[in-house]
Amino acid sequence: MNAPATARAQRPHIVVVGCGFGGLEATRLLSRSDVDVTIIERTNHHLFQPLLYQVATAGLAAPSIAAPVRVLFRGRENVTTLLAEVTAIDPHGRAVTLADGNRIGYDHLIVAAGATHSYFGHDEWAAHAPGLKTLADAFEIRRRMLMSFESAERESDPQRRRAMLTFAVIGAGPTGVEMAGTMAEIARHTLAGEFRRIDPASAQVLLIEGNTRVLQAMPESLSAKALDQLRKLGVQVRLNARVTAIDAAGLSIGMPDGGSERIDSHCMVWAAGVAASPLGRLLAEATGAESDRAGRVLVQPDLSLPGHPEISVVGDLAAAQSHVPGKAPAPVPGVSPAAKQMGRTAARNILARLRGQATEAFRYADYGNLATIGRNSAVVDLATPFGPFRMSGRLAWQFWLFAHIYFLIGFRNRLVVLMDWASAYWSFQRYARVVPDVADPATRADSA
Amino acid sequence: MNAPATARAQRPHIVVVGCGFGGLEATRLLSRSDVDVTIIERTNHHLFQPLLYQVATAGLAAPSIAAPVRVLFRGRENVTTLLAEVTAIDPHGRAVTLADGNRIGYDHLIVAAGATHSYFGHDEWAAHAPGLKTLADAFEIRRRMLMSFESAERESDPQRRRAMLTFAVIGAGPTGVEMAGTMAEIARHTLAGEFRRIDPASAQVLLIEGNTRVLQAMPESLSAKALDQLRKLGVQVRLNARVTAIDAAGLSIGMPDGGSERIDSHCMVWAAGVAASPLGRLLAEATGAESDRAGRVLVQPDLSLPGHPEISVVGDLAAAQSHVPGKAPAPVPGVSPAAKQMGRTAARNILARLRGQATEAFRYADYGNLATIGRNSAVVDLATPFGPFRMSGRLAWQFWLFAHIYFLIGFRNRLVVLMDWASAYWSFQRYARVVPDVADPATRADSA
Numbered sequence: 001m002n003a004p005a006t007a008r009a010q011r012p013h014i015v016v017v018g019c020g021f022g023g024l025e026a027t028r029l030l031s032r033s034d035v036d037v038t039i040i041e042r043t044n045h046h047l048f049q050p051l052l053y054q055v056a057t058a059g060l061a062a063p064s065i066a067a068p069v070r071v072l073f074r075g076r077e078n079v080t081t082l083l084a085e086v087t088a089i090d091p092h093g094r095a096v097t098l099a100d101g102n103r104i105g106y107d108h109l110i111v112a113a114g115a116t117h118s119y120f121g122h123d124e125w126a127a128h129a130p131g132l133k134t135l136a137d138a139f140e141i142r143r144r145m146l147m148s149f150e151s152a153e154r155e156s157d158p159q160r161r162r163a164m165l166t167f168a169v170i171g172a173g174p175t176g177v178e179m180a181g182t183m184a185e186i187a188r189h190t191l192a193g194e195f196r197r198i199d200p201a202s203a204q205v206l207l208i209e210g211n212t213r214v215l216q217a218m219p220e221s222l223s224a225k226a227l228d229q230l231r232k233l234g235v236q237v238r239l240n241a242r243v244t245a246i247d248a249a250g251l252s253i254g255m256p257d258g259g260s261e262r263i264d265s266h267c268m269v270w271a272a273g274v275a276a277s278p279l280g281r282l283l284a285e286a287t288g289a290e291s292d293r294a295g296r297v298l299v300q301p302d303l304s305l306p307g308h309p310e311i312s313v314v315g316d317l318a319a320a321q322s323h324v325p326g327k328a329p330a331p332v333p334g335v336s337p338a339a340k341q342m343g344r345t346a347a348r349n350i351l352a353r354l355r356g357q358a359t360e361a362f363r364y365a366d367y368g369n370l371a372t373i374g375r376n377s378a379v380v381d382l383a384t385p386f387g388p389f390r391m392s393g394r395l396a397w398q399f400w401l402f403a404h405i406y407f408l409i410g411f412r413n414r415l416v417v418l419m420d421w422a423s424a425y426w427s428f429q430r431y432a433r434v435v436p437d438v439a440d441p442a443t444r445a446d447s448a
Numbered sequence: 449m450n451a452p453a454t455a456r457a458q459r460p461h462i463v464v465v466g467c468g469f470g471g472l473e474a475t476r477l478l479s480r481s482d483v484d485v486t487i488i489e490r491t492n493h494h495l496f497q498p499l500l501y502q503v504a505t506a507g508l509a510a511p512s513i514a515a516p517v518r519v520l521f522r523g524r525e526n527v528t529t530l531l532a533e534v535t536a537i538d539p540h541g542r543a544v545t546l547a548d549g550n551r552i553g554y555d556h557l558i559v560a561a562g563a564t565h566s567y568f569g570h571d572e573w574a575a576h577a578p579g580l581k582t583l584a585d586a587f588e589i590r591r592r593m594l595m596s597f598e599s600a601e602r603e604s605d606p607q608r609r610r611a612m613l614t615f616a617v618i619g620a621g622p623t624g625v626e627m628a629g630t631m632a633e634i635a636r637h638t639l640a641g642e643f644r645r646i647d648p649a650s651a652q653v654l655l656i657e658g659n660t661r662v663l664q665a666m667p668e669s670l671s672a673k674a675l676d677q678l679r680k681l682g683v684q685v686r687l688n689a690r691v692t693a694i695d696a697a698g699l700s701i702g703m704p705d706g707g708s709e710r711i712d713s714h715c716m717v718w719a720a721g722v723a724a725s726p727l728g729r730l731l732a733e734a735t736g737a738e739s740d741r742a743g744r745v746l747v748q749p750d751l752s753l754p755g756h757p758e759i760s761v762v763g764d765l766a767a768a769q770s771h772v773p774g775k776a777p778a779p780v781p782g783v784s785p786a787a788k789q790m791g792r793t794a795a796r797n798i799l800a801r802l803r804g805q806a807t808e809a810f811r812y813a814d815y816g817n818l819a820t821i822g823r824n825s826a827v828v829d830l831a832t833p834f835g836p837f838r839m840s841g842r843l844a845w846q847f848w849l850f851a852h853i854y855f856l857i858g859f860r861n862r863l864v865v866l867m868d869w870a871s872a873y874w875s876f877q878r879y880a881r882v883v884p885d886v887a888d889p890a891t892r893a894d895s896a
Contacts, residue, residue, distance in 0.1 A: 043883070045883075061510065416864065434510050436510065
C-alpha cells in the first residue's frame, strides 16, 4: 500500500505520524498547500489532553474532548487519515511500516508520536497506579475512583474501609495537582448525602511529590499559593516524599530523614514521570540521531534530523531548543502550545524546502503557564510584553476556564463543556459518573 | 452486614434487586413511604435502554442515557444504594447473598433483575456477534462498527475489504431494526467524504430475520411499512432466514428451501434472543415457583410468588399476566412501560400488605407500540380509547423522538440529547464517534 498512489507522481507526499497537538497543527497547515498528506494515528481521535483529567474525574464525557481525526480533515481531499500503529521507520527507503505490515512511502516525514508514562524502571507499578494519557486511562481511573467509594459502602471492616477511602496521586505537576484537587472536591461536595454507611467527606486525598514544591514549572510564589489552595481543598500534600514501592494494596514512601511510611489505598494515580514514545529510539537508531535520557530525539534548529532534512520531529518526542536571536538557545518545555508551534514550524520548513527556500530555526513563543487546582482555585503566570503577570484563586480559575474552552476543538464541544461546567458549578454534581462495567469490584483481581 | 441495621427495629426493610425500569419505579414509590429500602444494582447506573442503540451507533455519549443510581436517590434518606451482584436468595432466612459474601436481610423482596441475551444454545456465538443490553455492549459494538470502516481503508485486497464493509444484524425486533437502519444511515451519510480509498456508501447492511416479517409485535400493515422504509434506507432485509453458524469471519444462514448462504462480515450484532437473568431459575428453585422456557418466573396475579407473599418479581424476569376485569388474563410483553407498571404494582402491594390490606392484581395498561427505523422513519401503533391509531414515516418519527426525550431521565440529559439530535439531524454528523482503544484492530484476535 502506497497511499495515495495516483497523486504521488504529481505532488509531494508528506506523512505525519501522530495526531496530538503537533501532528494536528502540521497537518492543518500542510493541507492548505499543494501537497498530499497522510496522517497516521493509533486512536481514532485527536484528544484535548489538558481536559483529560475531567473525563477521569467524571466531569466530562469522552466525546466532549475527543474529535475524530477523520472528521477534522473531511473537507481536505488531499489528506488521507489512517488509523494504524507505526512500528518501524525506514529512512533509506523513505517509508514507515504499520503494525499490519503495510508500508507507506513518503517524501517528507513528520514524527509527532508524543509521550507516554515512565515508571522509572518500575513498570510493574503501572497495573496498580495507572497514568493519565489516553481515554482508556481516564476510564480506568474513573472506574477505580468511583468503585472505591462503592466498595467502602459495602465494607464493614474499618481498616479495609479506611484503605478504600484513601486516594493517592503521585507527582505534583499540573496533572497531579488537578487530579488531587478534583478528587477532594468530589469527596467533600459531589457525593454529599449519597451514602448511608460511610461519610465520603472523610476520604483522604494524598498528593505525593518527590521535590520540595508543587508545580515546579511555576515561580516559587505561585507554587506556595497552589500548595495553600490544595490544603484548603482538603488535600494532604507530602513534599520530599519518594515512592519506594507500589502494590495492589497501597504504596510506600521514603522521607529525606530516612524514615518510611506505608499508605494503604485502592485508588492510586501516577502523574510523576513522562517518557517519549518508543518510536523516538527507533528513529534515532535508524537515522543515527541522538536521543536523551527520556527517549526524546535531539533535533536541528529547524526541527529536522541531522543528515535527514526530510524527517522532522515535533512535540513531546522532540528534544528541541528555542532560538531567539541574540539569546542563548533554551530548551522547549513539554506543553501543548510548544507542540502546536513546532508542528507549524516543521510544516512551514517542509514547504520552504519544496520551494528550494531556506528553513527557519524554531522559536518558542511562551505565553505563560497556568494550572487549575479545583473549584475557584488556580494559578496563572502570564508572560506579557511588560513582564510576568501572576494571579491565583478565583480570578485565575476563571481565566483558566475560558482559556481552555476557547482552545477546545469544535463549537459543539465548547458549548457542551461550558454547559456541563456551569451545571457542575451550581449543583456540585458531575455529569459523567458512569462506569460501564457490570463486574463487582470485589471480584476483580486488580482491586485486591 | 445487615443494612441499615439501626433502622430495622422500627421500620420494615424492603430489598429491591435491579435498577432497571421495574426496580427504579418500585424504589421510587416505596421511598415515599415509612419503610427502609435497599436497592442493589450490579452497575452504578440506571440505563435508559430504549436509546442504548444510539450509544452503540455513536449518536450519544454514555452519560446522556445513564443516571447513577446513587444520585437518583440522594435525597431519600430511607434508601440505601449498593453496587453489588446478588448471587443467591434465601427465602427461608429472608436474605440475599452478594458476590462478596455479604448477606442482606429483608422483610419484603422485589426481584427485578431483568433479561440478558440468549444465543439459543450457541453461547460460542456471543464473542463474534455481541448483543446490546449494557453500556459495555454498546461500546463494543461501536468499536467494531467504526473499526470495520478503518480496517477497510487500510485494506488492499478487494474480497477482504468487502467483508469489512459488510454489517449483519441478526433479529428484526425493535433493536435490530434500529441498529440496521442507523448503520445504513452512517454508511451513506455520516461518513460521506471522509475516506480516500473506500466508498463507505458501498457498505452492505444486512438484517436477518427467521420469521416472515420485521417487528413481529406490530400489526402486519406496519411491519410492511417498516420493511419498505428499511429498504429505502439501503438495508438488505432477509426474511425466513435462520442463522446456522457464526464465527470470527462471518455467518451462515439457512433458507426455507433448504439452501444456505455464507456471509463474510467483521461486524455482527445479535438482536435475536432474550433470556431472563439467571437469578430467575435460582429464585424458582429456592421457592418452588415455576419458570418458563426463557427462565422467567411465573408469578401470582399480584406479582408475588406462590407461598411467598413477601417476594415479588417484576419486569423482564416475570412471566406475568394482565388481569382486566371481564377479560381472560393476557401475557404481559417485555417492554419498558410494562416493567414500570409492574414495579409500581409490586410496591403498592407491599405497602398494602404492611397495612393488612388486600393486594391488587396486575393490570397492564397498553398505550401502544413504537419503533424507529432511521432518519425520518418510524412506525407507531397507539392504543386509544377510540381504537388503534397508526402512523409511519416522518410524523411517526417525530412522535417517537419526543416520546423518548420526554421519558428520558433528568432535565440535563433531555436537553443534551435534544441538542445532539438537532445537530445530528442538520449535519448528518454523530457526536460520539470516539473509540478509547489504542489497539490496532488488525492485531486483535477477535477481529480476525
